[in-house]
Amino acid sequence: MTFINYASKEINCKIVFYGPGLCGKTTNLQYIYNKTAPESKGKMISLATEADRTLFFDFLPLDLGSIRGFTTRFHLYTVPGQVFYDASRKLILKGVDGVVFVADSQEERMEANIESIRNLEQNLKEHGFDLATIPYALQFNKRDLPSVVPVEEMYRTLNYKREPTFEAVATTGVGVFDTLKSVAKQILIELKKR
Template sequence: MSFLNYSTKEINFKIVYYGPGLSGKTTNIKKIYEKVKSDSKGKLVSLATETERTLFFDFFPLDLGTVKGYKVKFHLYTVPGQIYYSSSRKLIMKGVDGVVFVADSQRERFEANIESLHDMFDNLKEYNIDFTTLPYVLQLNKRDLSNISPVIELNATLRKKEEPVVEAISLKGDGVIETLKSISKLIMVNVKQKLR
């Protein structure tokens, strides 16, 4: 649910990076944070455990500039991937405007991707969010590793609608901005249609 203020001419969107544990959600956010100019970003908040696993969420506000005189701001969140943080994931999905599913391309994480995807559908359902109209991007991460499933195989199982698919190596920053651009465009096009 975007927040539009006609008085201050600001529009805010919420993007959530979803996916199984250790798929690279936090790495995506951190790479975006490194790449964007300092005057267009707020502080990166990371609620992590001692071993740097996400405990609650990572967050930072990103100011993308203006469109037709309106300031466009994105709030980027990750969810904790571990199975047992289900309640936290649900809370973070509230009011989401767009989701990036960060899939782990490694063969041994194939099942974990499917499980996380189902968990995401359950959480969307809880908030009556219609997946068919939700701006959504599938990112196939860790494409540089040797033990990965082919893209065609991952797409056959994980691609649930005609969503854009981005191959990424988030540790190197490859595909990270492309993913953000892709989801941002989908969100803006979606809101443009809704506000008509």
């Protein structure tokens, strides 16, 4: 749910990074945070366990500049990926404008990817959203690892609606901004339609 503030001439959108445990959602946000100019970003918040696993969410506010006189602000969130945190995951999707699904390219994580997309679909539905229509981008992360599944096969298995898909190595930043731009663009195009 986009928040349009005519008084302060601001538009605020919410993007959620979804995906199975340890797929690199937080690493995506950390890369974006590290590469963004200080004046365009707020503080990054990570609610994590002592072992650095996301417990509730990571949050990063980003200022993308202005469009038609309105400051365009994106609030990026990650969800906790571990299966048993489903109640928390559901909460983060509240009011979402666009979703990035970060898939782990390693062969042994394909089942977890599939289960997580199903979980995303279900949790979106509970908030009244439909994965088939919401702005959405798919990222194949960890392309630098040895046991990765070929891109074509991942596409066949994980692509939901011919959404834009990106190969990525979030630790070095490959594909990270492309994924973000893709979903942000889709959100703005949606706004234009309304």
